[in-house]
Amino acid sequence: MSEPIYAIGDIHGRLDELHRVMELIEADGGPDARVVLLGDYVDRGPESAGVIDFLAEARRTGRNWVTLMGNHDRYLRNFIDARTVHDPSTRPGLYWFDPRLGGDKTMASYGVEAHERSDLAEVHAAAVEAVPDAHREFLASLPTMHVTDDLICVHAGIRPGVPLEEQDEEDLVWIRQGFLEDRTDHGRMVVHGHTALDWPTRYVNRVNLDGGAGYFRNLHAAVFEGRDAWLLSDEGRQALPYG
Template identity: 40%
Template sequence: MIELIAAPATLPPGERVYAVGDIHGCLDRLVALHELIAEDIADRPVEHTTLVHLGDYVDRGTDSAQVVDWLINRPPVPADEFVNLMGNHEHMMLSAVVGTEREAPSQWLVNGGADSLASWGIARTVPAAEWAARIPLQHLMFLRDLAISRRIGPYLFVHAGIRPGVPLDSQTRQDMMWIREPFLSSSADYGVVVVHGHTPKRDPVVAANRIAIDTGAVLGGALTCVVLQEDRLGFLTS
């Protein structure tokens, strides 16, 4: 049973959101967490459920390709809606594989891209110009089409955060995928509570203006899901 505590915002009645933090190629953790989510939906039925993945599906872990394939084929979770957001690691991968920036391939490799290539059966010695042809087109299209943000009631779901002092409708893709400071130390009222990953901590962070759920699954920590319903929240971990 999930231990519920007070949330910093209130969802409409009948709405529940499950948001999953940074996965980084940890397929076994993701499968286990999806099983817990499915069990919770079965044990505590609600009118409408949304499952949000906050990005960083690839790099550093051993099963990036398998995580992407798992998400494409829809996890066996009886949610009513699925939302997959883009993280900075998907952004790096796309820039390296199908982009034109000269330094993008080397930047991606040193940030976990070599592990991702291996999961697609691509040796690090294969020239970058050949990577796209060796990755299934369906996988590349999935990564290309990922959303940058999603607003659900009083919550804004993004990978990294937002820039304080900038209106929500003027936030940049770069900030929402990459920002750390000054977002992490800000106590600003954004008009929404930002639910994000990107910056690993041992435990989730719940503040008046943000909820952080990257708990470092690929670093030996847990893979964390925050469960939001009405004015309460709880956590599932694997």
């Protein structure tokens, strides 16, 4: 039987929920459980800095965790590195500090005030000073995909028909159209987040674990044994609903 792999959906600054699901994982798989986090650690929730600090420290201490990059993590990275507040894959006129994206909450978690009418240079200077080097190094090192014999773990999804080694980062962190409606067998189960649902759902070729923690619903973790999957709860493993 394959070694169990645990996966966690989009966190969005919900440090309290991250601690809760990590406790569920440890109860099911022990302290050395293999965990893949699917990205979007920041924005919308109140403790983005705390989430990054927790994950960066876990990496430093050698936890058996894979932390993938989400589009919101890339927003933070790109703002610090290049003062960028708009992603080409976002609709025109929607900027990172807009509450709908939640960059204002991320900056607040670092003690920096930011809103859509802020002086960009001033906010950037304050952010560069406030965001620790360890957080910047963490963001710069996030991979976009983790592949096992049975699973393709990624933030948003993959472009059907494109070999894994040729997948584009834009698709891996942003794709919806062309992926969500596709029912192709990719040879492995795709495990992703990015598109918020009311509840994690399994489909014929993928599992979406984004249950809307960024909209103050619960964060979710699942355990995979081969392609079989269950959600974790206080009552133990539960079946994933099918969509």
